[in-house]
Amino acid sequence: MEAMVPRTTLSFYRYVRLEDPWAFRGELLRQWSALGVFGRTYLAHEGVNAQVSLPTALLHAFRNILNAIPEFTGVPLKIAVEENGRSFRKLTIKVKPKLVADGLPDGTFDSTNVGEHLDAGTFDLLHQDGATVVDMRNNYECAIGHFEGAYLPRSGTFRDVLHEVTDAMAGRRQESILLYCTGGIRCEKASAWLRHQGFSNVCQLHGGIIDYVRQVRAQGRESRFKGRNFVFDDRLSERITDDLLGTCVQCGQATDRIANCMEESCNLLLVQCPQCAAKYADCCSPSCREIHLLPVEAQREWRKGRVTRSTITKAVTNAQAHQELIREQEAALALNGTLHPELSDVTRKVIPAS
């Protein structure tokens, strides 16, 4: 087995014109693979958005490679707050039409007219003074950590969050509004969009939560961001403070644990306490649990023809409805002994009658 080399997870983005993102892709794949870089990177004509993990010893070499590319020179690298060395397992670089799926009509507004960038100290002062703070992330990201008093969107995609926030803040066009997101990239678009919508005083947390935490820790100050920071890699989240801001969608107790349902055809994202994780075998429901607890061959047989591991992030957002579903399933399970009558065919195929 390969010895565990210490790795560093980091992210960076830049809105910069890339004439030929496909050529960039080939070049980055070649250079980064040679360094043992893993991660997920998006390239578009409008720039780069990268989340990667690499051997810590090669951090300097990686920075040199980036600096040698004129479009990427001096790009700020945001180092992950909490490292487990397993954030990514492979390298994917994709060319996309846009860096973030915002659904906004490009060309109809000035996307370079962005909000004022605030450092952590200034952001905290304004937050303390009662300024309106808006979380620009999705509902499941806000669920386990956020700035106290922030507006927390109910929407599950950035596209919907943008419209929700525009509506929710409609009466505050003259007030100062402080936006924040994970690493800052979403606020670049959101602040320009809100300005276009007539908001006169839009500010954004520069470098997002990740760089905010780095700054307050370097300054020896207490973080006003509480709980866990959701991240888009295998770590799922990193601990910022010990506060438990989440609520288990299965039993309602306070927890900051977020996980995917382990049933591969489901993969639903849910805030789930450790007790419920044990009770439901790391699954979202009794139905998924029944499949997940089958012998691996039977699971495989059952999944034939079904879609597995959706790449679209879907989260349980209505805890009440989800608990109702669980109650119904438990009742049906008690009555019938199974939630999957089709399994009798599956097990007959996999385990031949003796």
Ligand SMILES: [Zn+2]
């Ligand atoms: Zn629970």
Ligand SMILES: [Zn+2]
């Ligand atoms: Zn499930």
